[in-house]
Amino acid sequence: MLGYIIRRVLGMIPVLLIIITITFFLMRSAPGGPFDSEKTIPDEVRKNIEAKYHLDEPVYQQYLRYVWSIVQGDLGPSYKYSDRTVNSIIGESFPVSFQIGFLAMFIAVTFGTYLGFIAALKQNTVIDYTLMSFAIVGISVPNMVLGPILAVIVGVYLKWLPVAGWGSWEHYILPVITLSCYYLAIVARIARGSMLEVIRQEYIQTARSKGLPERVILLRHALKGALLPIVSYCGPASAFIITGSIVIEQIFSIPGVGRYFVQGATDRDYTLVMGTVILVSILVMVFNLLVDIAYCFLDPRIKLHEKK
Amino acid sequence: MNIVQVLKSSRIFILFCLSVALTFSACGKNGNQNNTQEDEGMVFRFLNEQDPATLDVNKATGVYENRILNIMFEGLTRYGNEGVAAELGNAERHETSEDGKVHTFFLRKDAKWSDGSAVTAHDYVASYRRILNPTTGAQYAQMLYCIAGAAEVNQSKPDKMKLELEKLGVKALDDYTLEFTLKYPVPYFFELTTHYTFFPIPRKVVEKHGDSWTSKKNIISNGAFVLKERVLGDKLVFEKNPHYWQKDAIKLDKVIAYTTKDHETQYRMFQSNAVDWLCSPVSKSVYPKVKDNSEWLAAPYLGTFFFSFNTKKAPFNDPRVRRALSLAIDREVIAKTITDAGELPAYSYVPKGTAMGSGKYTPTYEFSKNYKENIKEAKKLLAEAGFPGGKGFPVFNILYNINDQNKRICLVASNMWDRHLGIKGKLENNEWKTYLDKLKNVNYDIARRGWIGDYNDAYTFMELWMSSNGNNHTHWGNADYDDKINKSNYESDLKNRLVLFQSAEEILLEESPIIPIYFYVADQMVKPYVRGFYPRIQNGDHGKADIAGGKFNVTDNHPFNYIWIDQEAKKKYMQGN
Numbered sequence: 001m002l003g004y005i006i007r008r009v010l011g012m013i014p015v016l017l018i019i020i021t022i023t024f025f026l027m028r029s030a031p032g033g034p035f036d037s038e039k040t041i042p043d044e045v046r047k048n049i050e051a052k053y054h055l056d057e058p059v060y061q062q063y064l065r066y067v068w069s070i071v072q073g074d075l076g077p078s079y080k081y082s083d084r085t086v087n088s089i090i091g092e093s094f095p096v097s098f099q100i101g102f103l104a105m106f107i108a109v110t111f112g113t114y115l116g117f118i119a120a121l122k123q124n125t126v127i128d129y130t131l132m133s134f135a136i137v138g139i140s141v142p143n144m145v146l147g148p149i150l151a152v153i154v155g156v157y158l159k160w161l162p163v164a165g166w167g168s169w170e171h172y173i174l175p176v177i178t179l180s181c182y183y184l185a186i187v188a189r190i191a192r193g194s195m196l197e198v199i200r201q202e203y204i205q206t207a208r209s210k211g212l213p214e215r216v217i218l219l220r221h222a223l224k225g226a227l228l229p230i231v232s233y234c235g236p237a238s239a240f241i242i243t244g245s246i247v248i249e250q251i252f253s254i255p256g257v258g259r260y261f262v263q264g265a266t267d268r269d270y271t272l273v274m275g276t277v278i279l280v281s282i283l284v285m286v287f288n289l290l291v292d293i294a295y296c297f298l299d300p301r302i303k304l305h306e307k308k
Numbered sequence: 309m310n311i312v313q314v315l316k317s318s319r320i321f322i323l324f325c326l327s328v329a330l331t332f333s334a335c336g337k338n339g340n341q342n343n344t345q346e347d348e349g350m351v352f353r354f355l356n357e358q359d360p361a362t363l364d365v366n367k368a369t370g371v372y373e374n375r376i377l378n379i380m381f382e383g384l385t386r387y388g389n390e391g392v393a394a395e396l397g398n399a400e401r402h403e404t405s406e407d408g409k410v411h412t413f414f415l416r417k418d419a420k421w422s423d424g425s426a427v428t429a430h431d432y433v434a435s436y437r438r439i440l441n442p443t444t445g446a447q448y449a450q451m452l453y454c455i456a457g458a459a460e461v462n463q464s465k466p467d468k469m470k471l472e473l474e475k476l477g478v479k480a481l482d483d484y485t486l487e488f489t490l491k492y493p494v495p496y497f498f499e500l501t502t503h504y505t506f507f508p509i510p511r512k513v514v515e516k517h518g519d520s521w522t523s524k525k526n527i528i529s530n531g532a533f534v535l536k537e538r539v540l541g542d543k544l545v546f547e548k549n550p551h552y553w554q555k556d557a558i559k560l561d562k563v564i565a566y567t568t569k570d571h572e573t574q575y576r577m578f579q580s581n582a583v584d585w586l587c588s589p590v591s592k593s594v595y596p597k598v599k600d601n602s603e604w605l606a607a608p609y610l611g612t613f614f615f616s617f618n619t620k621k622a623p624f625n626d627p628r629v630r631r632a633l634s635l636a637i638d639r640e641v642i643a644k645t646i647t648d649a650g651e652l653p654a655y656s657y658v659p660k661g662t663a664m665g666s667g668k669y670t671p672t673y674e675f676s677k678n679y680k681e682n683i684k685e686a687k688k689l690l691a692e693a694g695f696p697g698g699k700g701f702p703v704f705n706i707l708y709n710i711n712d713q714n715k716r717i718c719l720v721a722s723n724m725w726d727r728h729l730g731i732k733g734k735l736e737n738n739e740w741k742t743y744l745d746k747l748k749n750v751n752y753d754i755a756r757r758g759w760i761g762d763y764n765d766a767y768t769f770m771e772l773w774m775s776s777n778g779n780n781h782t783h784w785g786n787a788d789y790d791d792k793i794n795k796s797n798y799e800s801d802l803k804n805r806l807v808l809f810q811s812a813e814e815i816l817l818e819e820s821p822i823i824p825i826y827f828y829v830a831d832q833m834v835k836p837y838v839r840g841f842y843p844r845i846q847n848g849d850h851g852k853a854d855i856a857g858g859k860f861n862v863t864d865n866h867p868f869n870y871i872w873i874d875q876e877a878k879k880k881y882m883q884g885n
Binding site: 030031032033035036037038039040041042043044045048049051052053080081082083084089092093148151152155156159162163164165166167249250251252253254255256259266267268 | 523540
């Protein structure tokens, strides 16, 4: 197991390097630069600034310099936020996104699985139809609609919760609900589908014919198998959800990392964009690894060291 | 199937969920920050719209930085409570030499940094030396180029810089006397020193910490407030500076600047009383709701929205064509139906209300307001240029940056040109940096643009169209125009200076490298219990007042030194809402 994990982690390095390389050159090929603004700066001043950030060097040299600084764990200075480094920006904003994302994912997975299973066990009844109709609504109503509606009703009219901002426990509630809705609905649908499939499997019927109580059959035998598709969905989804949702952060004014994906690119803040891309890449790879490890526990047929 | 059993077994699991949720909620650092303002004294909360990119006065560039830096720092001069005229700030006296080239500022001896140390003339000199130092990479260094030797320092090679610095026209005659020697008499120099590029830096702190002097634990400032908290993407919190020389006149105890970017969210925050001032324009989707609201106000702003031509490219190299296109625009329609926040149609270029010393700029030449006549003349001009009825006129591009309002203005303009002149324009939408890149390289036919004055003097608008100006972006140049603007720098007589500008503007409108469309307004929302805010709103003489006339806060500066909250009125307001 440990050997497998080490091998996988080592395998991430070349993937990361490819991602860094592609992003680096794509960023530089976009028109305009980090210091272009509506009020043009004199060429001499521009030269000064470019020299300060080594942007006057040939691109390949900048690339090597950048890769070397990453190896040392330094993501570089932000061009837009000139008194901050990318490390400090991500260090400050990622925990915020992580908290919101983790809570949302946790709610989505637990309640989604639970509701999905109930729908499956009560297949084709009113409960099933009601739950699945809600799931369809959850999937179809986008964040950018649900968020403002919640903010207006709960924040502006009822004045129960703050409409936006960060700092107290109250600030978590609306964004987490908004963010989790979509994922909860998806997980519920996956859970229902996979549970329906599992309870028709022969090993469940065997368990039933042995006269095991329904509770034992469901929790000990069916649950494990039914969780597999949910786990494989949640891996990559978690990576994206905890690196921040641009929409949620905008609507609720949350100081998370999500906003820098878009803002960094529009500002041509090369280092900030690189930093966020590296962050997401690492998380996606780590979560995929976690999914594979979870598989091994959930499905006895899968052995990590048997590489096919 | 026993659903009850399933539910029972999941009870533990639900309890677990709740406990995790509670644990996480405990992570919220500062506890509830709402509704505790009464304990914190007088708090003013506003939306700055964006994070300041930096708190370094030598490196800052934009309007978001301007607002924040003015809370924390004070320059030699500052804007008065009406936001229009400059008054003495950190300096208590100012003298100008007869030729207007030497300005001497005498600093207050009671002016202190927030650590209690004195603000001296050396702090100013250090600031100017740092902003002009090529290795600082200051984007706004050119604001100081009117100082003798400043450009030379900023453009010097590292080995020559020391030599150039010795020739720099800023000197600390003693601890409290600062002398500027200018390249030419700059009639608006006093106003110019309100700009943050002229602010001092705490020399010793900067020497000790270098570029990280602006970090929360290092920074000290000399303005009415000091930084207490800075959360990127969320807010900046300021508290009253106990060492500020005028601390007894400051009524606010605390200022919170939220950096919420989304306009809809901003409006919801205002609606839910989470902020007292929404200083950026409300989103167009909520605009109809607030237009008649007494909390919404709009005032003329120092800025012009215009189209510019690539004057090297045929057929726009012909002034007659450019003028024809300019005349064919119904500015009234655009200002009334598209922008609709009280913007004035621009029949000339320099915004109304722009200062000229103690007076105001008035144009001597304006396009006619008779649209029918204008169209007739436009058709005639286009025919003279060889395109009768628009025949043979190539399809041209109209460059703009992604923004709903820009798009609609460009659409309406192209429709007017098509309908009245029979010529076709194609809209070309670009994201911001790509748009800037095309603008910079004059890689367009017609472009949507705007210009906001850096300081309250017509020069900030006039210098833009000099052939040497880096922001011209049209290829247009006129020796006569350049000459007049250059002369204005040496003209200390206000009347003569005005005449120079007026005649230069005539050349500009005659040659039409640009099509002025409207003058911007600054619209914002302010709670009725906010006092000391200009235009004042407690008297009800705000917002819908006739913004074409009267005295207005054209710079949209709202000094926090003068703002306060009427707690009684606020209480009443909160109860009513």
